[in-house]
Amino acid sequence: MTSTTPKKRLTTSAMIASFADPGQRTTSAPFGHALNRLAEQRPEIVGLSADLAKYTDMHVFRDAHPDRFFQMGMAEQSLLGAAAGMAEVGLVPFASTYSVFATRRAYDFLCLDIAEPGLNVNVVGALPGLTTGYGPSHQATEDLAILRGCPGLTIVDPCDSVDIEQALPALADHPGPTYLRLLRGAVPTVLDEYDYRFELGRAAELRTGRDVVLISTGLMTMRALQAAARLEADHVDVAVLHVPTIKPLDTAAILRAARTDRLVVTLENHTVVGGLAEAVASTLAFAGATTRVVPIALPDEFLAAGALPTLHDRYGLSTDAVVARVRAELGGGSSPRWAAEPAPATA
């Protein structure tokens, strides 16, 4: 370190980092409040957590329904096994922890106790993909890759608070197991500005466009919409197809969107291995479509620690990075890889 005039660097903010833009409209703890509303109508709804109620917005449910919340301690195998046992006796559990623990640490329990018997257990994983700067221990960059292979598991990657609020009743109504990539805390509120309703298993075209189609999931749909608006100013007409359900995938909608001469770009908050990009690519290949797919996704690497805006820039998930990548693919840009500015804190 040789600089004599150190500039103020962004900090990691540990686990409370938000990916909301400064000044963006947000909703507080949408999952917890939606679960409360659901619980008032359905007495069989219960909540469990593995010492992370406070960090998965489950505390909102815990405080409103203390008799229906079960603390399992920092024991994720026990969390998911117990959730299965509760479903076996007719309850509808929502079990929350961080995505890394639900998938990496307790997968055998999710797979064999919950998915194999087809139980209505709803696993809620916080910090999906790159939503914390805490480092690989907490960044669930490959949760979709792990879970997409699990038979019978429904996987939902919501964009914002609207998606979460609308998805929750659908997840509880769905008779089989589900996995929700949870966005928690101050969650951006975006989709209420569109003619949109969450439907399990269905993709939704949020905007039409003649030049480019962005097929996006999770929080990257927010970035896709921002990028589309920016590109519109350059007279690039960009469509956005939001794919909140990763499994089962709305292959019909994806084929409709991709069978054009538009540039097809996928966007996901997940490694490029085994997530939306490969799901879209295989959907096209299996259908005999030869459309090229441009993947915007996290690299196949263990990611750095740091501040989220810095990391989203560095790994290509920021709106600036998406715009630059699309421009480059259209031939108007100089670099195919977004060069982050300012320099990443940990470079």
Add this chain to the structure above:
Amino acid sequence: MTSLTTPAAAPRTGDRAERIERIRRAAHRIRHNALDMGEVQGQGYIGQALGVADVLAAVYTDQLRYRPEDPHWAGRDRFLLSIGHYAIALYAALAEAGTIPAAELETYGSDDSRLPMSAMASYTPGVEISGGSLGHGLAVATGMALGLRHQGNGARVFDLLSDGELDEGSTWEAALACAHHGLDNVTAIVDVNALQADGPTAGVLRTEPVTDKWRAFGWHALRVDGNDVAALVDALDELRAHRGSPSVLVCDTRIGRGVPLLESREKAHFMRVEQHEWQIARDQLEEGLAR
């Protein structure tokens, strides 16, 4: 919190001697069923089945509340087989319980049978969970017991584990949870046959002192000779009356029990039995009952 831990009325009738004799005869039929099934496969976990037969007979004929014709009855006591490879013993017990027809046992492990080598809930009436991967049963039992108590359902939850399964950390996660939540509707049974896949438990990964470990985790623990029916009856009666914490019955069992030919054989997790030996084994079993 809806809490109802009032014990279910015991299905037991008759005096102690009568009960013991009834269990002993049921255990004999379970062993006989298991030998028949073992012969179909030519191999299998017959050693474990013979060892645990007395425990299963005591539980199924003397402790559990269930309706054989309605295996999904909401008021039933749940019996979870955490050790899926003991399926041969469980099927033998379910036939004795009347939940599956005895005539079906000969399909054990065959294509399209409802009785696969490793017990799975989706295949077999009366099988509550799918085993195979060890260390799952007690976690699922925890959730069932929490759920039943929450619903005001007085049914009990039994979970049969093996001593080898105590290697799995998830067993102890669930042991903590049962004690923390005061689940006195849970009864764990640990079959200590002192043998696991790679050899004697003492050499693979030492789990003793088993009873002390459970007590340290907040459980009410008893240890008995799992092939002594009278001891099993007394211990299960004591556990049934216990309140305020989960109970565990540690059962020392002998692999191959009841068939001297197999009891004296070099101990193996997966015991091979020659074709001509099955009849010898059945004859030895009959001689044992007559004694």
